[in-house]
Amino acid sequence: MMTGILLALMAGMFVxxxxxxxxxxxxxxHSQSTTALVLGMGFIASLGMxxxxxxxxxxxxxxxxxxxxxxxxxxxxxxxxxxxxxxLLGPSYATTIVMxxxxxxxxxxxxxxxxxxxxxxFTWQKAIGGVALIAGILLFKFKPKExxxxxxxxLT
Amino acid sequence: MKGxxxxxxGGVFLTLQSTANAAIGERLGTWQAAALTQGxxxxxxxxxxxxxxxxxxxxxxxxxxxxxFGGAFAAFIIFxxxxxxxxxxxxxxxxxxxxxxxxxxxxxxxxxxxxxxxxRIRTPQWIxxxxxxxxxxxxxx
Numbered sequence: 001m002m003t004g005i006l007l008a009l010m011a012g013m014f015v016x017x018x019x020x021x022x023x024x025x026x027x028x029x030h031s032q033s034t035t036a037l038v039l040g041m042g043f044i045a046s047l048g049m050x051x052x053x054x055x056x057x058x059x060x061x062x063x064x065x066x067x068x069x070x071x072x073x074x075x076x077x078x079x080x081x082x083x084x085x086x087x088l089l090g091p092s093y094a095t096t097i098v099m100x101x102x103x104x105x106x107x108x109x110x111x112x113x114x115x116x117x118x119x120x121x122f123t124w125q126k127a128i129g130g131v132a133l134i135a136g137i138l139l140f141k142f143k144p145k146e147x148x149x150x151x152x153x154x155l156t
Numbered sequence: 157m158k159g160x161x162x163x164x165x166g167g168v169f170l171t172l173q174s175t176a177n178a179a180i181g182e183r184l185g186t187w188q189a190a191a192l193t194q195g196x197x198x199x200x201x202x203x204x205x206x207x208x209x210x211x212x213x214x215x216x217x218x219x220x221x222x223x224x225f226g227g228a229f230a231a232f233i234i235f236x237x238x239x240x241x242x243x244x245x246x247x248x249x250x251x252x253x254x255x256x257x258x259x260x261x262x263x264x265x266x267x268x269x270x271x272x273x274x275x276r277i278r279t280p281q282w283i284x285x286x287x288x289x290x291x292x293x294x295x296x297x
Binding site: 001003004005007008009010011012013014015016017018019020021022023024025027028029030032033035036037038039040041042043044045046047048049050053054057058061062064068069070071072073074075076077078079081082084085087088089090091092094095096097098099100101102103104105106107109115116117125126128129130131132133134135136137138139140141142 | 158159160162163164165166167168169170171172173175176177179180183184185187188190191192193194195196197198199200201202204205208210212213215216218219220222223224225226227228229230231232233234235236237239240241242243244248249252253254255256257258260261262264265269270271272273275280281283284285286287288289290291292293294295297
């Protein structure tokens, strides 16, 4: 149990660090090039890890549906949108919105049973979860008025 | 407003991606799925760079070496995610990943690490994050 939780926490931490690294790249080059670099690095690293864990088996391809070849377009959308969002909103605010959108989409599609997902009934607990997420974001952006006062001080 | 739109779309793509990855991984195996989705994504991204005539990658030299490897974290993320999944299942894993992500991002931005402009986090922001964590837990379990 503990190992699993530790690994999951590490994964989350790596996602945050990656977001900031990508943002740093995006300060020097455009979003298109940033996206290409990020996916290229991910590809090389996954290929390496795959070879490490599975050896030559990794290179034997089974027949697969054609849409698999286009799955990369989703990753393209993820990296491009998140990089732009982070640049415009800052890492924390962008992360809160990405996360809420992610969870609410999952909730919606689970309840509707879309994309071949097993239909999960919508419960009160989930409704409360959704409301808490959105309220959390709104509070996160809440700025006390003190800041304006400080600015006025600086002006006078 | 544009930033919010991008962030929302990013979340939509992320959920679509994890749904697709689960289906692809079941058929091909985790690492083949990871290599396939990122490899084809990379190819498409290169095509877009070429089509839009984006030559800004020439300035990549200005970016510190370590920042250029951000994308490679994906492999560690996938590995820990899957191992955690096998240990504890979806609910605990997804909620732990998301909570760690939001808390660590907040701490790093507050400290101004990795070239972020430090932000001030006050009580409303902490309550907001606590509410979000409650939301994550309510939705995961």
